[in-house]
Amino acid sequence: xxxxxxxxxxxxxxxxxxxxxxxxxxxxxxxxxxxxxxxxxxxxxxxxxxxxxxxxxxxxxxxxxxxxxxxxxxxxxxxxxxxxxxxxxxxxxxxxxxxxxxxxxxxxxxxxxxxxxxxxxxxxxxxxxxxxxxxxxxxxxxxxxxxxxxxxxxxxxxxxxxxxxxxxxxxxxxxxxxxxxxxxxxxxxxxxxxxxxxxxxxxxxxxxxxxxxxxxxxxxxxxxxxxxxxxxxxxxxxxxxxxxxxxxxxxxxxxxxxxxxxxxxxxxxxxxxxxxxxxxxxxxxxxxxxxxxxxxxxxxxxxxxxxxxx
Amino acid sequence: xxxxxxxxxxxxxxxxxxxxxxxxxxxxxxxxxxxxxxxxxxxxxxxxxxxxxxxxxxxxxxxxxxxxxxxxxxxxxxxxxxxxxxxxxxxxxxxxxxxxxxxxxxxxxxxxxxxxxxxxxxxxxxxxxxxxxxxxxxxxxxxxxxxxxxxxxxxxxxxxxxxxxxxxxxxxxxxxxxxxxxxxxxxxxxxxxxxxxxxxxxxxxxxxxxxxxxxxxxxxxxxxxxxxxxxxxxxxxxxxxxxxxxxxxxxxxxxxxxxxxxxxxxxxxxxxxxxxxxxxxxxxxxxxxxxxxxxxxxxxxxxxxxxxxxxxxxxxxxxxxxxxxxxxxxxxxxxxxxxxxxxxxxxxxxxxxxxxxxxxxxxxxxxxxxxxxxxxxxxxxxxxxxxxxxxxxxxxxxxxxxxxxxxxxxx
Numbered sequence: 001x002x003x004x005x006x007x008x009x010x011x012x013x014x015x016x017x018x019x020x021x022x023x024x025x026x027x028x029x030x031x032x033x034x035x036x037x038x039x040x041x042x043x044x045x046x047x048x049x050x051x052x053x054x055x056x057x058x059x060x061x062x063x064x065x066x067x068x069x070x071x072x073x074x075x076x077x078x079x080x081x082x083x084x085x086x087x088x089x090x091x092x093x094x095x096x097x098x099x100x101x102x103x104x105x106x107x108x109x110x111x112x113x114x115x116x117x118x119x120x121x122x123x124x125x126x127x128x129x130x131x132x133x134x135x136x137x138x139x140x141x142x143x144x145x146x147x148x149x150x151x152x153x154x155x156x157x158x159x160x161x162x163x164x165x166x167x168x169x170x171x172x173x174x175x176x177x178x179x180x181x182x183x184x185x186x187x188x189x190x191x192x193x194x195x196x197x198x199x200x201x202x203x204x205x206x207x208x209x210x211x212x213x214x215x216x217x218x219x220x221x222x223x224x225x226x227x228x229x230x231x232x233x234x235x236x237x238x239x240x241x242x243x244x245x246x247x248x249x250x251x252x253x254x255x256x257x258x259x260x261x262x263x264x265x266x267x268x269x270x271x272x273x274x275x276x277x278x279x280x281x282x283x284x285x286x287x288x289x290x291x292x293x294x295x296x297x298x299x300x301x302x303x304x305x306x307x308x309x310x
Numbered sequence: 311x312x313x314x315x316x317x318x319x320x321x322x323x324x325x326x327x328x329x330x331x332x333x334x335x336x337x338x339x340x341x342x343x344x345x346x347x348x349x350x351x352x353x354x355x356x357x358x359x360x361x362x363x364x365x366x367x368x369x370x371x372x373x374x375x376x377x378x379x380x381x382x383x384x385x386x387x388x389x390x391x392x393x394x395x396x397x398x399x400x401x402x403x404x405x406x407x408x409x410x411x412x413x414x415x416x417x418x419x420x421x422x423x424x425x426x427x428x429x430x431x432x433x434x435x436x437x438x439x440x441x442x443x444x445x446x447x448x449x450x451x452x453x454x455x456x457x458x459x460x461x462x463x464x465x466x467x468x469x470x471x472x473x474x475x476x477x478x479x480x481x482x483x484x485x486x487x488x489x490x491x492x493x494x495x496x497x498x499x500x501x502x503x504x505x506x507x508x509x510x511x512x513x514x515x516x517x518x519x520x521x522x523x524x525x526x527x528x529x530x531x532x533x534x535x536x537x538x539x540x541x542x543x544x545x546x547x548x549x550x551x552x553x554x555x556x557x558x559x560x561x562x563x564x565x566x567x568x569x570x571x572x573x574x575x576x577x578x579x580x581x582x583x584x585x586x587x588x589x590x591x592x593x594x595x596x597x598x599x600x601x602x603x604x605x606x607x608x609x610x611x612x613x614x615x616x617x618x619x620x621x622x623x624x625x626x627x628x629x630x631x632x633x634x635x636x637x638x639x640x641x642x643x644x645x646x647x648x649x650x651x652x653x654x655x656x657x658x659x660x661x662x663x664x665x666x667x668x669x670x671x672x673x674x675x676x677x678x679x680x681x682x683x684x685x686x687x688x689x690x691x692x693x694x695x696x697x698x699x700x701x702x703x704x705x706x707x708x709x710x711x712x713x714x715x716x717x718x719x720x721x
Contacts, residue, residue, distance in 0.1 A: 003551045006576075036530055118361065125440065126365050137575060146575050219540045219568055221596055225362070229538045231400035264544035279545055280507050280534040 005143045007265045008258070010276040013218070015147050015257020016156035020211035021234035022241065022249035024083075024204025030180045030244035033099065034091065037106040039208060040231015041113035042083050046209030047222045048124070049078025049115060054131050064133045068151070068183025070175045075209035081098070081204030087198055088306065110228070117224040132215035154213040159210055160250050163203070167246060172199055180244070241291050251301055259286045333447045341389055349390035349663055352709045354649055355414040357407060357425035357435065359398035363564035366592045367427055370636030371449060374395045375424045377629050377645035379620075388654040390662055396420065400431050411438035419674045420444065421664075421672050422641055422649030427455035430509040431473070440471040443670040447648055449641035452586060452609070453513045456480040457693040467693065473673045474693040477611045477641045477648070477685065479718075480702055481510070484585055485517025487701045487719040488558070488607045494584055495523040495703075495715065497603070498556035500528040502549045504569070507558035514585045522558075534619030535565060544577035555580050562587035567596020574707035576599035581605055589637045594706055604706045605714070610685045611700050612713040613640040622684040644683035652676045663664045 016283035020062030024039045058067055090109050094102045117124050124300070133147040167173040177255025178186040179196045215230070216222050232258065236266050241252025276284075293301060322346045356375050357369035360615040372395075379393040398410040402652065407426055408681040414420045415438060422445045426432050436456065439446045448456075459468040462482065492498050501522055505515035514535075519529060531552040533545050542565075548571070549557060557573060559566050559582055566588040573582065582604045583595075584587075589706045594601055615621045619640055624634050635642075657664060665671055680689040691698045704711040 003547050005548045007544055010547060012542050014543070095691060125361055126363065127596065128338050132598070137577070144575070144577050220571060220598055221540070222337075222570065223363070226540070261544040265548060278534045279534075279539075279542070280611075282544075283536060 002142060005141065005260050005266065009143050009145065011258035011261030012254060013152055013257070014261060015154055015237075015254035016250075017211050017214060017218070017230070017235040017253070017254025018234050020156055020159060020207050020214070021230060022238040022253045023159075023207045023246055024251040025235050025238040026241070026243050026246055027176075027200045029238070031176060031183075032091075032095070032197055034102050035106065035235065036086075036091075036201075036204075037231070038090075038109035038113060038225035038234075039204065040082075040229075040234065041110050041229060042079050042086075042227070042233075043206045043215075044080035044117065044222070044224065044227030045052075045074040045082045045113060045243050046205070047130075047141050047212030047216050047226065048109040048121060049209065050075035050213045050216060051128065051130060051222060052078070055121070056186040064131065067131070068133075072210065072213055075213045076206045079205040079209035079212065080202045083201045083208075084198055086226075087201040092194075092197075093128045094288045102227050110231075114228065118241075121224070125146070125226050127221040130220050132220055133217060143256045144219070148217040148220070155210050155214060159207055163207070163246060166203070176200060236286070236290060240258060240293055240300055242297075242300025243302070248300055248302035255289070255301070256286055259289045278301050313342035349392065351392050351394055351419055352388075352645055352653055352664070353394045353396050353417060353423050354398040355401050355410075355417075355420045355423035355425070356395060357400050357410045357414070357423060357431070358397070358427045359402040360397065362401045364402045364562060366428060366590055366633065367450070367636050368402075368636060369428075369633040370639045371425065371427060371548050371642040373614045373629070373631040373633060374449075374622075374626070374639040374642035375646040377626055377631075378643045378650065379461075382650045383645075385492060386651055388657055391653060391657060391664075393487065393650065394419070400426055400428075400626075402428050402431065403469050404428075404431050404434035406445055407438060409436060410436040411435040415442040415444055417437065421653055421668055422447065422676075423451060423626050424427055424645045424649065427638070428453070428508070428510060429456060429513070431508060432456055434475050434615065440473045443473060443667075445473050445475065445649065445652065445669070445673040445676050446644040447676070449477050449645045450586070450609075451476050451510075452478050452481045452484055453509050454480040454517075455509075455513070456486060469693045472694075473581045475645075475648070475676055475690050477630070477645050477683075477688060477696045477698075478638070479699050480695060481514045481517050481585070483699055483719045484701055485514050485519075485610070486521035486605055487717070488524060488583060488585065488605075488703070489521035489527070490517050490719065491605075491607070491715065492556055492558070493522060493527050496556070497673050498581075499529075500529045500530045500554050500556075502533070502552050502557045503529055504533045504535060504545065504549075504557060506562070506565055507534045508537065508561065510585075510587060511560035511562070513560070518558050518560070535561070535563050536567070537561070540565075540568050540667050541574045543576065545569070546572040546578070549632065550576045551571050553632060554578070557582045559584045559588065563596065565595035567598075567601070570597040570601050570604055572657070585608075588702060591636070591711075592597060594709060594711070596707070599672075601706050602708065605702050606711065607701050609639055609701060610698065611643065611716045613646045613684065613706075615713065616640075618682060619684045633704070635720040640684040644685055644688045646687075647681065647683055648676060648688055651679045651681055655679075688715040 028036045049070035135147045138145045176299045237252040237256045243250030260282040264279045265283045351370045358371040400407040427450045432451045454462045570582040585691040586608040589606040652672045655675040656671040702716040
């Protein structure tokens with residue numbers, strides 16, 4: 001039986017998740033040149049936000065059709081609050097400091113958020129079971145799609161379309177583009193750059209929250225460390241796609257997800273490579289791909305010319 | 311250029327952060343033992359994952375040791391000695407385990423350590439304890455090399471560390487026992503073997519594979535997963551297309567649960583079989599409804615069914631511990647009790663006082679310890695392995711593990 005279509009779908013789903021989180025890295029980087037390492041944890045708090053709504057706000061036995069939109073709202077609310085709070089209290093005071101200071105702050109914030117959830121969220125010391133959408137898997141030809149994956153399949157493209165519209169068509173979006181190109185000139189043109197930066201953090205957090213909810217639905221469990229590895233992968237996706245470019249983030253995510261899945265599925269079948277295949281080597285192959293891409297296109301797949309901003 | 315160097319520094323920091331989050335032990339109060347007995351205080355160290363994915367098992371270990379210490383203090387098992395528990399968190403990381411080992415060695419009151427949970431962590435701790443002649447009794451390590459040397463499979467058994475003992479059975483027995491059950495009792499002839507490449511998981515998968523092949527079964531595929539991820543969809547698809555009628559997984563429940571779930575979701579309605587590392591209530595939680603029918607082997611006979619364990623179960627309940635004693639509770643209690651027995655012997659041989667070289671003496675005494683514990687007769691062979699080699703197959707039924715068959719592997 002041909003497993004390629006199924007593996008492509010697996011990779012696409014994993015990649016969409018990376019992409020949703022990668023958008024946050026790339027937007028913040030594009031505007032303030034900060035690599036927000038706490039972004040993986042914002043993704044995590046989003047997932048816990050959705051979980052909290054399900055567990056403590058909604059009455060027991062609410063159907064997922066009603067619960068899902070509310071969980072989405074909860075996820076976005078929590079993640080955006082955390083991200084805006086982080087911007088206001090952790091990053092803004094350091095805006096004029098040398099670049100390493102906010103970077104270290106981001107890493108500290110990442111640890112602090114993890115530990116805060118660990119310490120104070122009820123029973124979050126080990127994984128919590130996330131509510132699932134009822135209904136069996138759907139078979140399309142030789143491809144099986146889980147009910148939990150459908151949310152991701154629908155949400156990722158919609159999120160992307162909304163983001164593209166926002167950045168291209170709205171006043172604030174164009175303000176973001178201007179600030180990314182040249183913050184000082186943008187300020188002179190009457191753009192409130194402080195506000196633009198907050199919007200960038202909030203938007204990135206909102207997409208991470210969508211990703212967090214999708215993660216819970218897909219894997220059926222969330223825990224306080226879920227954002228750490230995924231955040232690093234999403235950061236990798238952002239670099240792969242060209243950090244600073246929002247389309248690059250999504251494409252980088254999909255490429256990374258597909259690369260990992262394909263490496264797991266097929267490398268071991270290549271003659272002489274059986275030792276280097278399987279999932280435990282998937283990360284290695286994904287990073288080989290990253291290195292190759294950066295060798296030939298140091299700015300990433302869709303990256304902008306970095307030199308003129310340095 | 312500045313931009314690129316920033317990314318380089320960032321990457322380096324990210325790598326650093328990866329390792330850093332793994333360190334940093336969080337001291338937890340062992341749960342204050344009763345100050346009965348008076349006189350000298352002897353500390354029993356505990357090293358186990360008290361936070362993170364494996365904390366359910368780790369907290370069960372910590373609580374059971376605490377119960378043993380409290381019981382010994384209440385019954386004045388050793389005259390003039392009060393036992394205290396000092397529990398350290400290794401987060402299932404060998405590096406943290408070694409730091410904890412160093413810390414326990416530095417505390418002169420520590421005369422024995424119960425732990426760790428993971429064989430890979432044990433590897434990093436053994437030498438530290440052995441250099442200090444501090445006895446270590448693990449309730450859960452099952453990798454044969456820990457007691458019998460790396461060449462145990464080639465017939466050259468050699469005990470690497472005299473201070474290391476364990477109350478759990480080894481994978482040299484557990485893997486083949488599972489293979490026999492799967493092949494002879496469950497009548498599954500083609501298996502897909504998956505492991506997590508850790509000391510425990512890979513070792514268990516290897517002993518299972520050997521025996522399964524010997525019995526005439528077919529290995530239709532092997533896969534090594536990355537324990538840091540929760541996405542096993544690519545692996546699940548491969549399992550489905552391999553046509554295997556059972557999956558054997560060498561590893562622990564944080565990965566086994568989602569793996570089982572995703573394999574079934576991919577359309578392969580076949581049971582997942584694992585070792586004591588997946589025998590946890592959390593496995594059932596993580597595997598969800600589709601986990602029914604999954605199997606696990608675990609060390610010893612079911613604690614609930616043993617007459618010797620009734621008292622332990624009752625006392626554990628009465629102790630008011632928040633977490634369940636889990637798979638290793640009985641073994642942890644017995645491990646701690648073995649240390650208590652050894653200390654007792656040393657104290658009695660020395661006119662009721664602790665000798666100056668108490669650590670070395672306790673290690674020596676441990677070799678000859680023998681008593682009726684929670685899990686049956688507790689004593690150690692010349693390698694430091696438990697002489698009790700019972701195993702049990704459990705199956706997931708609804709929300710619980712049900713014992714299916716007890717026995718041992720006799721080659």
